[in-house]
Amino acid sequence: MTDARLRHGRASLALSFFVQGVTFALLVTRIPAIQDRYGISDGLLPVFLAAVPILAGVGSVVTEKVVARVRPRVVLRWAQPVVLLALLGVGAGSEVWEAALALGVFGLSVGALDASMNMMGVSLQRAYGRSIMLGFHAAYSLGGIAGASMAWAGAHWDLSLLVSYLPVVVVLLPVAFIGSRWYVEGKQEDERQQGAARGAAGSVSFKLLMPLCLVMCFAYIGDSTVSNWSAKYLQDVLGSSEQLSTVPYNVYMVTTLLGRAVGDFGVRRFGAVAVVRSGSVLAAAGFGVVAVAGGAWVGMLGFTMLGLGLCVIVPQTFAAAGRMFPGASDTAIARLNIFNYVGFLVGSPLVGALGDAWSYRGAMLVPMVLVLATLVYAKSFGAEPARYGGGHERPRTVDVG
Numbered sequence: 001m002t003d004a005r006l007r008h009g010r011a012s013l014a015l016s017f018f019v020q021g022v023t024f025a026l027l028v029t030r031i032p033a034i035q036d037r038y039g040i041s042d043g044l045l046p047v048f049l050a051a052v053p054i055l056a057g058v059g060s061v062v063t064e065k066v067v068a069r070v071r072p073r074v075v076l077r078w079a080q081p082v083v084l085l086a087l088l089g090v091g092a093g094s095e096v097w098e099a100a101l102a103l104g105v106f107g108l109s110v111g112a113l114d115a116s117m118n119m120m121g122v123s124l125q126r127a128y129g130r131s132i133m134l135g136f137h138a139a140y141s142l143g144g145i146a147g148a149s150m151a152w153a154g155a156h157w158d159l160s161l162l163v164s165y166l167p168v169v170v171v172l173l174p175v176a177f178i179g180s181r182w183y184v185e186g187k188q189e190d191e192r193q194q195g196a197a198r199g200a201a202g203s204v205s206f207k208l209l210m211p212l213c214l215v216m217c218f219a220y221i222g223d224s225t226v227s228n229w230s231a232k233y234l235q236d237v238l239g240s241s242e243q244l245s246t247v248p249y250n251v252y253m254v255t256t257l258l259g260r261a262v263g264d265f266g267v268r269r270f271g272a273v274a275v276v277r278s279g280s281v282l283a284a285a286g287f288g289v290v291a292v293a294g295g296a297w298v299g300m301l302g303f304t305m306l307g308l309g310l311c312v313i314v315p316q317t318f319a320a321a322g323r324m325f326p327g328a329s330d331t332a333i334a335r336l337n338i339f340n341y342v343g344f345l346v347g348s349p350l351v352g353a354l355g356d357a358w359s360y361r362g363a364m365l366v367p368m369v370l371v372l373a374t375l376v377y378a379k380s381f382g383a384e385p386a387r388y389g390g391g392h393e394r395p396r397t398v399d400v401g
Contacts, residue, residue, distance in 0.1 A: 006127055009184030013120055014139040016080060016183075019176045020113060021143020022150070023087055026165060027106065028227070029151035033161055034090060038099045046349075048100070052107040053341035059111020060341070064334030066112075067119065072330060073183035076116040080176045082109040088169045091161030115337045119330045120185055121315075122322030126329075127186025131267035137315040138260035145253050203328040204335065211377035212317050212324075213339040215276075218370040219313040220343025221350065222283060222306065225367045226252050228348040229360070230303055233290070237360050240296035248303040255307030263312045272316050272381040280374040283309030287368030291361045313374065314340070320381045327385075 027034075035045055063075055086109060089102030121136045147168075154164035226249065235245035259279075266275045286305030293299040321336045322329040347367070354363035 005182075005184055006124065006186070008182040010124055010128075010132065012179045012182040013117065013124065014136055015179045016076060016117055016176060017121075017136045017139040018143040018146075019080060019172050020083070020110075020117065021140040021145075022147035022168065022172065023083055023143075024110070025144040025147025026151050026168060027087055027090065029148050030154065030161060030164070033155065034099065037161055038093070038096050040096065040099070048103060050345060051100075052103055052110075053345045055104055055107030056111035056114065057338045057341040059108040059113075060115045060334050060337040061111075062108075063112045063115040064331055067116070067330045067334070071185065072116040072119040072123075073180070073185055075112055076120060077177070077180040077183065079109050079113040079116060080180070081173055083113055084169050084173050084176070088162075088165050091165035111337070111341070114340065115334045118318045118337060119333050120183065122318055122329050122333060123186040124184070125186070125319060126322060126326065131264040131272070131319070133315040133319040134260045134263035134267065134312060137311070138257055138263075141253060141257035141260055141311070145250075145257060148250070148253065204325050204331045206335075208324060208380075209321065209332055209335060211380040212321055212336055215313065215374050215377050215380075216317050216336055216339040217343040217346070218367075218374060219310055219317070220340055221347035222287070222310050222367045222371045223314075224344045224347030225351050225364070226303060226306055226310075229351050229355075229363075233360055233364075234296050234299050238293055238296045238299045240299075244296055248300050251300055252303050252307040255304050256311040259308045259311035260315065263315070266312075267316070272320065273378050275312050276316050276381050277375055277378045279309045279312040280371055280378070281309070283313075284368045284372040285309070287364050287371065291364040291368070310371070313371075316381055324380070324385060 031045075031049070034040070040048060063072075066075055083106060086102050086106035090099060090106065093099055093102060117136070121133050125132050150164065150168060153159075154161075230248040230252065231245040234240040234248055235242060263275065283306050286302045286307075286309055289302030289305060290299055291302075293302060318333055318336065321332040325332040350366065351360075351363045354360075354366060
């Protein structure tokens with residue numbers, strides 16, 4: 001595989017991560033508008049919100065089976081347009097069943113999209129022979145900032161969901177589809193044949209993968225805490241204005257982008273284990289600062305620390321799964337990706353229940369402890385490839401600038 005082809009593949013995959021960041025942000029930041037458009041009651045809304053990550057988990061499981069026959073780049077090429085069209089469907093409907101259908105399609109396809117994107121990212125990193133995974137997730141964070149900004153503009157100008165979503169889909173749909181022509185995977189053909197001969201699903205040890213699954217879950221519990229509770233916490237607990245309460249999540253997204261933009265250099269210089277440990281300690285300290293903050297600005301300092309700390313964990317967890325199971329990385333990543341949605345599904349109601357029953361300051365200590373628990377499993381990020389038949393299978397690398 002030529003260096004130029006790998007570089008083109010890396011750029012096209014980064015574009016896919018960016019598009020997904022835009023798409024997901026446009027959905028989650030306009031949830032109140034979606035609720036109003038379809039007349040969804042407060043009691044029914046959690047059902048709709050929970051259905052998306054549950055169906056995404058199903059989509060990830062299905063993708064594990066599909067990529068045994070069809071390469072991840074094919075899944076990604078078709079899943080991304082479906083996600084964009086499902087977003088448009090959310091904005092175009094008028095009946096509750098139409099919202100349910102569009103969100104259901106969105107959930108299933110986003111699970112396939114997330115799994116296949118990270119499969120390809122891990123595969124390309126193996127071909128490069130150095131850390132590039134954080135760069136892909138930096139593109140996702142940049143897309144999230146762009147999508148959230150578009151959503152803010154739509155809300156500010158009181159635009160309908162369809163008017164907000166249609167121009168974005170019209171632009172991004174052909175861009176993503178054309179960009180998919182340059183998708184490449186770092187796996188060599190003989191590695192694919194060896195994986196098929198062994199039976200990829202049977203070669204992934206859940207016992208070995210479980211520490212990474214827990215880390216993924218803990219990281220997304222922390223992420224969903226910031227996404228769902230930072231504004232309420234700043235306003236209700238720290239006494240900020242409503243306008244100021246919208247700032248922490250934006251700060252969190254910006255610091256996530258900055259951390260991921262430079263994170264690959266840290267991994268190359270100090271190693272994945274050291275970077276993950278540092279990120280876990282910094283994120284836990286951020287939750288601690290938020291919990292004891294006496295005012296809004298100290299609270300925002302805590303959320304800033306959270307962004308810089310949490311941002312390195314998820315990309316490195318996918319990368320570690322790829323290193324651990326080099327001959328069956330697609331299967332490992334599809335299974336690991338499920339715990340992305342488990343953490344997202346658990347995090348928000350967990351903090352809300354603890355906040356109502358105890359205090360929101362105390363509730364912030366729970367994700368703090370969970371993120372800190374990543375230190376226990378940090379050695380898994382430097383694990384050698386799992387053994388198959390008494391020998392190690394090591395990935396081939398290509399020196400690419």
